[in-house]
Amino acid sequence: MAKAATGRSHRIRHASELDLLPVMNLFCVIIPFLLLSASFLEISIIEMSPTEGISAGAGTTSLAQSEEQQLQPKIILTNEEMFLGTVFGTRSISRVFLEDRDGNMVNSYDYDALSDALEDFRGELDTAFPTIPVHKITILTVDDVRYDNIVMTIDVCALHDFDKPGLQVAAYSVLQRQILEGAGGVSP
Amino acid sequence: MSTPSKRHLPLTLGYKKNKASIRGKDKKVTLNLTSMIDMFTILVVFLLKSYSAEGQIVTLSDALTLPESRSDQKIELNLEIIVTNDAIIVDGEPIVFIEESVLIEGNPIPVLVERLSDHLEYTRQMRGTIDETEMKVNIQGDVATRAILLQRVMSSCAQAGYATQNLTVIKVEGGDEQ
Numbered sequence: 001m002a003k004a005a006t007g008r009s010h011r012i013r014h015a016s017e018l019d020l021l022p023v024m025n026l027f028c029v030i031i032p033f034l035l036l037s038a039s040f041l042e043i044s045i046i047e048m049s050p051t052e053g054i055s056a057g058a059g060t061t062s063l064a065q066s067e068e069q070q071l072q073p074k075i076i077l078t079n080e081e082m083f084l085g086t087v088f089g090t091r092s093i094s095r096v097f098l099e100d101r102d103g104n105m106v107n108s109y110d111y112d113a114l115s116d117a118l119e120d121f122r123g124e125l126d127t128a129f130p131t132i133p134v135h136k137i138t139i140l141t142v143d144d145v146r147y148d149n150i151v152m153t154i155d156v157c158a159l160h161d162f163d164k165p166g167l168q169v170a171a172y173s174v175l176q177r178q179i180l181e182g183a184g185g186v187s188p
Numbered sequence: 189m190s191t192p193s194k195r196h197l198p199l200t201l202g203y204k205k206n207k208a209s210i211r212g213k214d215k216k217v218t219l220n221l222t223s224m225i226d227m228f229t230i231l232v233v234f235l236l237k238s239y240s241a242e243g244q245i246v247t248l249s250d251a252l253t254l255p256e257s258r259s260d261q262k263i264e265l266n267l268e269i270i271v272t273n274d275a276i277i278v279d280g281e282p283i284v285f286i287e288e289s290v291l292i293e294g295n296p297i298p299v300l301v302e303r304l305s306d307h308l309e310y311t312r313q314m315r316g317t318i319d320e321t322e323m324k325v326n327i328q329g330d331v332a333t334r335a336i337l338l339q340r341v342m343s344s345c346a347q348a349g350y351a352t353q354n355l356t357v358i359k360v361e362g363g364d365e366q
Contacts (some may be wrong), residue, residue, distance in 0.1 A: 017218075020222070020225055021221075023225060024221060024224070024228075026224070027225075027228040027232060030232060031228065031231060031232060031235065031353055034232065034235035034236060034239055035235060036237040037239055038235050038239055039238060039239075041248075041358060042236060042359040043248075043254075043263050043356060043357070043358060043359065044257065044259045044260055044262065044263060044354040044357055044359040045259065045261050045262075045263050045264075045326060045354075045356055045357065046257060046260050046261065046356075047261060047352060047353075048257045048319040048342065048352075048353045048354070048355060049352050050346060050351065076317075077335075101331075102253075107330075108260070141335040142332045142335070143291070143334060143335060143336040144335065145334070145335040145336075146256055146331065146332055146333070146334070146337070147330065147331055147332065147333040147334075147335070147338055148255040148256075148327045148331040148332075148334060150277075150338070151255040151257050151355065151357060152258075153259050154259075155257050155259070158258070158259065159247065159258075166343060167335070167339075168232065168339070168340055169335045169336050169339035174217070179320060184329035
């Protein structure tokens with residue numbers, strides 16, 4: 001006798017497996033392509049501002065620009081010390097210390113201290129001269145300061161909106177004169 | 189009862205005919221690709237993140253190590269000046285060899301100024317006119333380059349008419365968006 005139809009199939013249904021081979025094929029093509037065109041080393045630039053020594057187009061200064069120039073700070077890097085020279089005076093930031101970079105012991109500076117000093121200066125500047133935007137900064141160094149120290153200094157400056165750096169190199173005696181001249185400064 | 193002869197056994201092509209297959213108890217062996225697909229997916233996502241549609245527009249010299257910076261400013265295709273510890277190279281051609289005398293003075297380097305002026309003049313003649321975007325140079329310097337040399341190169345560029353000098357650096361994470 002035939003079994004009554006219940007409307008349900010009593011056959012065991014197996015879940016059909018996904019065929020992953022086409023996905024694998026796609027991945028096998030796409031991964032070498034992406035590996036070839038991937039850039040693991042990203043290159044960027046730092047745009048330098050012309051300074052007095054390297055200016056290409058002088059004589060086009062407006063009143064606002066000249067005020068900015070008067071207020072722009074200077075970071076002085078010597079082989080012994082780092083200074084921050086501002087309209088409020090020049091002060092020492094850190095002594096030089098030796099640091100191991102890629103197996104070589106090289107001169108380095110305390111960039112955290114520089115960051116703190118620039119933050120303070122930015123605060124003073126915004127309080128005393130709120131209408132004048134100051135973005136320029138001059139890195140004034142002696143002859144043999146390493147390039148990576150200059151770039152690190154520029155990086156710290158950019159963190160505090162001093163994002164138009166200029167570079168000047170002078171003899172140690174000239175820098176000493178600058179430091180002595182700026183030691184007085186103007187009280188904020 | 190006699191045992192069946194081998195002729196009546198089912199053919200199992202492509203598989204080793206062991207005792208289990210002869211008895212019909214074997215299963216088709218399939219590779220479990222799920223874990224491999226997972227790994228590939230992660231790899232593809234990572235590679236897509238570091239994919240560059242623009243490609244590299246600068247060729248980095250093996251003779252130098254670029255400094256690292258948090259600067260996020262995109263590089264443009266400009267005249268390349270490479271400053272190594274041995275020479276100053278403009279557009280692939282060594283112009284100045286670094287001697288002790290080069291590291292004493294702080295003025296522009298005459299030979300370099302001449303070469304850069306020629307390049308600017310050539311560009312002017314080729315295009316008829318010259319605008320601000322063509323008066324830019326990218327300077328690639330080694331981490332150990334002395335400030336005096338960098339300053340001499342920059343002042344040479346300025347004197348030759350390249351008003352904007354960009355320092356080429358390797359971007360490190362934590363950069364400020366521009």
